[in-house]
Amino acid sequence: MNDQEKSSGQEAVLCLENICYTYEDGTEALKGVDLNILRGERLAIMGANGSGKSTLFLTLNGIHKPASGRVLFCGGPVDYSRKGLLDLRRKVGIVFQDPDNQLFSASVTQEISFGILNLGVAEAEAQKRVDQVIEELNITAFREKPTHFLSGGQKKRVSIADILVMDPEVIIFDEPAAALDPKHSAMVDEIIDELSAKGITVILSTHDVNRALLWAERIVLLDDGRILSQGTPEEIFTNEALLMRTNLEKPAILKIYESLCDAGILSRQLTLPRSADELQKIKRGEKLSQIKRQY
Amino acid sequence: MFIIDKLAYSSKLRYKNPAVKAAFAVGSLLICVGARSFVISLIILMIMGGLTVLSGRISVLRYFGLLMIPFSFLALSTLAIVFNLSEQPLNLFNIPIGTVYLAVSQNSLREGVLLVVVALASVSCLYFLTLSTTMIDLLTLLQRLRCPKLMVELMMLIYRYIFVLLDMASAISTSQKCRLGNKDFMTELRSVGQLLAVLLIRSLKKSSLLYDAMESRCYDGEIRVLNEYRPAEMRDAAGVAGYLAILIVLAVIL
Ligand SMILES: Nc1ncnc2c1ncn2[C@@H]1O[C@H](COP(=O)(O)OP(=O)(O)OP(=O)(O)O)[C@@H](O)[C@H]1O
Numbered sequence: 001m002n003d004q005e006k007s008s009g010q011e012a013v014l015c016l017e018n019i020c021y022t023y024e025d026g027t028e029a030l031k032g033v034d035l036n037i038l039r040g041e042r043l044a045i046m047g048a049n050g051s052g053k054s055t056l057f058l059t060l061n062g063i064h065k066p067a068s069g070r071v072l073f074c075g076g077p078v079d080y081s082r083k084g085l086l087d088l089r090r091k092v093g094i095v096f097q098d099p100d101n102q103l104f105s106a107s108v109t110q111e112i113s114f115g116i117l118n119l120g121v122a123e124a125e126a127q128k129r130v131d132q133v134i135e136e137l138n139i140t141a142f143r144e145k146p147t148h149f150l151s152g153g154q155k156k157r158v159s160i161a162d163i164l165v166m167d168p169e170v171i172i173f174d175e176p177a178a179a180l181d182p183k184h185s186a187m188v189d190e191i192i193d194e195l196s197a198k199g200i201t202v203i204l205s206t207h208d209v210n211r212a213l214l215w216a217e218r219i220v221l222l223d224d225g226r227i228l229s230q231g232t233p234e235e236i237f238t239n240e241a242l243l244m245r246t247n248l249e250k251p252a253i254l255k256i257y258e259s260l261c262d263a264g265i266l267s268r269q270l271t272l273p274r275s276a277d278e279l280q281k282i283k284r285g286e287k288l289s290q291i292k293r294q295y
Numbered sequence: 296m297f298i299i300d301k302l303a304y305s306s307k308l309r310y311k312n313p314a315v316k317a318a319f320a321v322g323s324l325l326i327c328v329g330a331r332s333f334v335i336s337l338i339i340l341m342i343m344g345g346l347t348v349l350s351g352r353i354s355v356l357r358y359f360g361l362l363m364i365p366f367s368f369l370a371l372s373t374l375a376i377v378f379n380l381s382e383q384p385l386n387l388f389n390i391p392i393g394t395v396y397l398a399v400s401q402n403s404l405r406e407g408v409l410l411v412v413v414a415l416a417s418v419s420c421l422y423f424l425t426l427s428t429t430m431i432d433l434l435t436l437l438q439r440l441r442c443p444k445l446m447v448e449l450m451m452l453i454y455r456y457i458f459v460l461l462d463m464a465s466a467i468s469t470s471q472k473c474r475l476g477n478k479d480f481m482t483e484l485r486s487v488g489q490l491l492a493v494l495l496i497r498s499l500k501k502s503s504l505l506y507d508a509m510e511s512r513c514y515d516g517e518i519r520v521l522n523e524y525r526p527a528e529m530r531d532a533a534g535v536a537g538y539l540a541i542l543i544v545l546a547v548i549l
C-alpha cells in the first residue's frame with residue numbers, strides 16, 4: 001500500500017488497519033480488513049449481499065467502533081470521544097441506501113438544514129448553504145412538498161443534499177442506484193461525477209459492474225467480511241476466477257471487446273475500453289490504420 | 296386523516312402565517328363555545344366552511360363528508376339530550392312506554408339543536424386550521440409558543456414515521472393477501488396479529504437505523520433545524536383581529 005501511496009503521490013485520507021467488527025448478536029461482519037483510501041480517489045466497494053459493505057461504511061465514520069484494529073483519519077487514529085467523533089463525521093458523510101431510514105423530517109428544508117446546524121453554523125449562513133445545495137441538486141421544484149409525498153428518486157436527492165450541505169471531504173454512497181429508475185440513477189451518477197471532479201473522495205458500494213468499470217479508479221472486492229482482492233477495474237474484471245468466486249458478471253463491454261478480439265475483428269489494446277464510446281473509438285482507430293495501410 | 300394531510304399541502308392559504316390562522320381558528324372556537332349562541336355558531340360555521348371550501352381546493356360535498364365524521368357521534372349524544380324519560384307528558388311530543396313517557400319538550404329540542412350547531416361550528420374551526428396549515432407549520436408554531444422541545448421533536452418524528460410505517464404495513468398486508476392470508480376470518484385474525492408483530496420489530500430496527508443516520512450527521516441529542524416561518528402580513532392580522540372583535544360584540548349583544 002505504501003508503494004501505491006508514493007507512486008501516485010497521494011496521501012491516504014482514511015486508513016483501516018486489521019479492522020474486526022462483531023454485531024451484538026455475535027455476527028462477525030468484518031474479519032480483519034486492511035484498506036487505504038486515498039484523497040480524491042473514486043473507490044467502488046463490491047461484494048455479495050451480507051458481505052459487510054454497509055458495516056464497513058459505518059466503521060469509517062465512527063458509528064461502529066471496531067472490536068480490534070485501528071481507523072486512521074488523515075494519518076491520526078480516530079478519537080472515539082464525543083468531540084473526536086463529531087470532527088470525524090463532519091468530514092466523512094454517508095448517504096444511506098434507503099432514504100426512509102435517513103430522512104427524519106417531513107419538511108425538505110428542515111431535513112437538509114439538520115446537518116449543517118449541528119456543525120454550529122449560524123442560521124443565516126446555514127440558510128444560504130441550504131438554498132445553494134437545493135439549487136445545485138435541482139430540488140427547488142419539490143422543496144415545498146412534504147417528504148412523504150416525494151418519489152424515490154426525489155427522496156434520494158434530498159438525502160444526498162443532507163450530506164453535501166455539510167461539505168465533507170469524503171462522501172460514502174451506500175448503493176446509490178438502489179430502487180431508482182434509469183433516469184434517476186443517471187441523475188445520481190451525474191451528481192457523483194461532479195463531486196469527484198471537485199476533488200472530493202467518493203466511496204460507493206454497487207452491484208452494477210458496468211457502472212463500476214466506467215466510474216471507479218479502484219475496486220475493492222469484499223467477501224464474507226474480508227477483502228478478497230483490490231485493484232483497477234481492468235485488473236478485477238479480467239480475473240475470471242475472482243469473478244466466479246464473487247458471483248459477479250463480467251461487464252458487457254469487456255465481453256464484447258474480447259469476443260471481437262477473439263474473432264480477429266479488433267486487435268488487443270494496451271488499455272481496455274471502459275464504455276461503449278471507448279470501444280467505438282478503438283474500432284474507428286483500427287479502421288483508420290487499416291485505411292492508412294492500404295494506401 | 297390522510298386526506299386532511301394531503302389537502303393541507305394544496306390549500307391556497309398554506310403559505311399564510313400559521314399564527315394568524317391559528318388565532319383565527321382558535322379565537323372563533325372560543326367565542327363559539329363561550330357564547331353558545333345559535334346565530335353566532337351559524338355565522339362561524341358559514342365563514343369557516345366557506346373559507347375552507349374556497350381556499351382548500353375541496354368540493355362542498357367532500358367538506359360535508361368530513362363534517363359528517365364527528366356528526367354521527369354527535370347525533371347519538373344529542374338524542375340522549377333531546378329525549379327525556381318523564382312521568383308527565385311534555386309539551387312537544389310523547390311516546391307512552393308503560394307508565395312513563397319518552398318525551399320531547401320544546402326546551403330539550405332547542406338544547407339539542409343548539410348543541411349540534413355549536414359542536415359543528417367548533418369542528419369547522421379546527422378543520423379550517425388543519426386543512427389550511429401543514430403539520431410542519433403547526434409544529435413550528437408550537438415551538439415558537441415555547442412548547443417543550445422534546446414534545447415537538449417527538450411529534451415531528453412521529454408525523455414523519457406514520458407514513459413510513461403505513462407504507463410498510465400496507466406492503467406486508469398486500470403480501471399476506473397474495474398468499475391468501477385473508478381466506479377466512481380466523482386466518483385473517485392471525486395475519487393481522489403477525490402483521491403487528493412484524494411491524495413492531497421492523498420499526499425498532501428502523502429506529503436504530505435512523506439513529507445511526509442522524510448520528511452520522513453529528514446529532515447530539517437535540518434536533519436543530521431551519522424552520523420556514525413566514526411573517527404575518529399586516530392585512531391578514533388586522534382582518535382577523537377585526538373579525539374576532541365583531542364576533543365578540545355580537546356575542547355580547549345577542
Ligand atoms: N444490526 C445488525 N445486527 C446483527 N447483524 C447484522 C446487523 N446488520 C448487519 N448484520 C450482519 O452483518 C453482515 C454484514 O452485513 P452488511 O449489512 O454490512 O452487508 P452488506 O454488504 O451491506 O449487504 P447488502 O448488499 O445486502 O447491503 C451480515 O451477515 C448481516 O446479517
Ligand SMILES: [Mg+2]
Nearest residue numbers: 053054097174
Ligand atoms: Mg448494505
